[in-house]
Amino acid sequence: MSFIEVKNVSKTFKVSRRRAGAIGAAANFFVPKFEKKEAVKNISFNIEKGEAVGFIGPNGAGKSTTVKMLSGILHPNSGEIKVGGYIPYKQRKAYVGKIGVVFGQKSQLQWDLPVIDSFELLKAIYSVPDDVYRKNLERFTEMLDMSGFIGQPVRQLSLGQRMRADIVAALLHSPEIVFFDEPTIGVDVVGKETIRAFIRELNRQDGVTMIFTTHDMRDIEKTCRRLIIINEGEKIYDGALSALREMYGTTRRLEVAFSEKVDLPGFENVTVENLENNKKRFTFENNKVQINELMNRILGEYNVRDINISEPDIETIIQKIYTKKEAEI
Amino acid sequence: MSLRPYLAYAKKIFLNRSAYRFDNVMGIISTCLQFFIFWEIYKALYGTSTDIDGITMPMVTTNFILSMGLGAIFSPDDYFLPSKIWDGSIATEFLRPISFKGRMIAENVGNALFNLLFRFLPCLIIALFTVGVNAPASPAMLALFVLSAVLGFGVLWTISFAVQMTAFWLINIWSLITIKNVLINVLSGSMIPLWFMPRELTAILNFMPFSSVYFTPVQIYLGQLSFEEIMLKCGIQLAWIIVIYLLGDILWRKGQKKLIVQGG
Numbered sequence: 001m002s003f004i005e006v007k008n009v010s011k012t013f014k015v016s017r018r019r020a021g022a023i024g025a026a027a028n029f030f031v032p033k034f035e036k037k038e039a040v041k042n043i044s045f046n047i048e049k050g051e052a053v054g055f056i057g058p059n060g061a062g063k064s065t066t067v068k069m070l071s072g073i074l075h076p077n078s079g080e081i082k083v084g085g086y087i088p089y090k091q092r093k094a095y096v097g098k099i100g101v102v103f104g105q106k107s108q109l110q111w112d113l114p115v116i117d118s119f120e121l122l123k124a125i126y127s128v129p130d131d132v133y134r135k136n137l138e139r140f141t142e143m144l145d146m147s148g149f150i151g152q153p154v155r156q157l158s159l160g161q162r163m164r165a166d167i168v169a170a171l172l173h174s175p176e177i178v179f180f181d182e183p184t185i186g187v188d189v190v191g192k193e194t195i196r197a198f199i200r201e202l203n204r205q206d207g208v209t210m211i212f213t214t215h216d217m218r219d220i221e222k223t224c225r226r227l228i229i230i231n232e233g234e235k236i237y238d239g240a241l242s243a244l245r246e247m248y249g250t251t252r253r254l255e256v257a258f259s260e261k262v263d264l265p266g267f268e269n270v271t272v273e274n275l276e277n278n279k280k281r282f283t284f285e286n287n288k289v290q291i292n293e294l295m296n297r298i299l300g301e302y303n304v305r306d307i308n309i310s311e312p313d314i315e316t317i318i319q320k321i322y323t324k325k326e327a328e329i
Numbered sequence: 330m331s332l333r334p335y336l337a338y339a340k341k342i343f344l345n346r347s348a349y350r351f352d353n354v355m356g357i358i359s360t361c362l363q364f365f366i367f368w369e370i371y372k373a374l375y376g377t378s379t380d381i382d383g384i385t386m387p388m389v390t391t392n393f394i395l396s397m398g399l400g401a402i403f404s405p406d407d408y409f410l411p412s413k414i415w416d417g418s419i420a421t422e423f424l425r426p427i428s429f430k431g432r433m434i435a436e437n438v439g440n441a442l443f444n445l446l447f448r449f450l451p452c453l454i455i456a457l458f459t460v461g462v463n464a465p466a467s468p469a470m471l472a473l474f475v476l477s478a479v480l481g482f483g484v485l486w487t488i489s490f491a492v493q494m495t496a497f498w499l500i501n502i503w504s505l506i507t508i509k510n511v512l513i514n515v516l517s518g519s520m521i522p523l524w525f526m527p528r529e530l531t532a533i534l535n536f537m538p539f540s541s542v543y544f545t546p547v548q549i550y551l552g553q554l555s556f557e558e559i560m561l562k563c564g565i566q567l568a569w570i571i572v573i574y575l576l577g578d579i580l581w582r583k584g585q586k587k588l589i590v591q592g593g
Contacts, residue, residue: 073588093427103421106421113348126426
């Protein structure tokens with residue numbers, strides 16, 4: 001039995017369809033129109049204890065809905081969810097004491113109170129023993145470099161500071177599982193790096209099981225080995241991040257700067273583009289074209305000034321997967 | 330079950346309320362202002378007569394300071410759940426390993442305590458030195474007044490609780506809450522003392538939940554009720570608390586399954 005089990009889970013929302021404009025609004029008042037939106041369609045996956053799983057998908061794909069069902073906030077319409085022996089939405093009160101959730105878009109801190117007061121409140125709510133609280137607080141504030149603003153009211157914090165405080169708030173009770181729902185949204189590069197390092201350490205050192213949703217693929221690359229991609233409510237990929245690269249990241253791009261103007265014969269399965277300054281770009285799939293053969297031919301027959309080969313970054317791969325899915329429909 | 334989390338919430342709301350000092354001063358002034366406006370209106374209505382149907386002006390004054398004072402203390406947050414559903418923060422609330430209803434009560438109690446100290450007491454003191462307030466009929470009646478006032482708070486809270494639960498379906502329930510508050514203000518005797526209502530209406534109102542919120546405690550304070558009547562009235566208060574709570578609880582259970590988290 002896995003630590004987190006999700007079996008054939010679906011969630012449908014009833015959304016009202018608004019007609020545009022004032023007349024449309026009036027029409028809506030008398031004849032409201034509703035339609036069903038399937039936010040999550042028949043999703044299944046298992047996660048083992050201590051795993052860190054990246055959860056990605058375009059906006060509106062159903063990531064947050066899934067996280068909310070996993071954390072006991074929303075009830076699924078059908079299917080089963082089990083986390084560490086609990087059924088989240090049925091045993092909410094007992095269950096949520098064991099988990100931590102960070103919603104990047106929703107703060108759990110008290111707007112008018114200093115950060116430390118919010119922490120004290122959480123300590124009371126979760127009945128965290130004094131020594132555990134002190135230890136966690138000290139360690140986390142140091143790791144996330146928070147001592148400078150822990151006494152300030154939340155409303156006066158910058159977004160990055162607030163996010164770090166929110167992360168600590170979700171972890172004070174030493175949860176076994178943590179759901180991060182876009183914890184780096186709107187945070188600058190340095191802040192993101194701090195948060196990623198912190199999350200990585202939490203997973204590797206403390207063995208905390210985590211699910212991490214984000215739009216920034218670098219978040220995933222730095223923290224998770226496994227990746228689940230969902231789009232339009234359906235799971236479209238579940239596996240290692242590296243495998244994804246092997247599967248979809250076969251495109252290679254070779255840029256060659258020649259010393260003089262050259263005329264090239266056509267190469268099979270390779271597209272050639274002309275760039276300025278006698279530069280040419282060769283694009284091909286590395287499972288169809290032998291790269292050493294191609295380079296041997298170029299380097300052997302022409303004078304080459306510079307050469308550069310690149311593989312697609314993960315963003316491009318993901319983009320390819322998202323759009324491919326749309327093209328099929 | 331430990332009470333500590335709930336006490337922490339009560340304390341938090343108390344601290345939150347203290348955060349804006351200017352607002353608190355203005356709050357005291359507005360509570361007093363409200364009282365004096367009603368007092369002036371009734372003084373003008375009384376003119377030179379000492380009593381109307383046996384009700385004297387000092388009794389009316391006492392009714393207003395007590396019912397408005399209690400009103401200022403109680404003021405349950407009608408938007409506690411609706412605002413959280415509206416802005417989606419209900420999601421983080423459900424992540425707490427505690428009872429949401431318990432927390433709702435805790436925050437309301439913390440709020441009531443704050444209002445008692447920073448709304449009611451200042452206004453009572455000001456009223457004592459300006460217009461004068463009747464003393465309670467007897468120490469025993471004062472104790473029963475406190476008991477009945479707590480039950481009245483219970484009635485008011487359960488009404489608010491039940492109305493708020495409809496937000497699971499309706500999301501924006503501002504108008505529903507406004508209707509509820511108008512009914513309470515008019516039918517509870519906090520605007521027009523129920524002494525002055527038509528006799529037939531009073532007979533009905535006596536068994537409605539609204540009148541038991543403010544008017545029952547005031548009558549006890551003034552010594553207008555016999556011991557048996559007090560027991561009956563407190564029984565009615567308790568019965569309403571149970572009935573309305575159970576109704577709200579059904580909505581609460583069904584509503585959770587309907588929950589929609591707005592805004593991502």
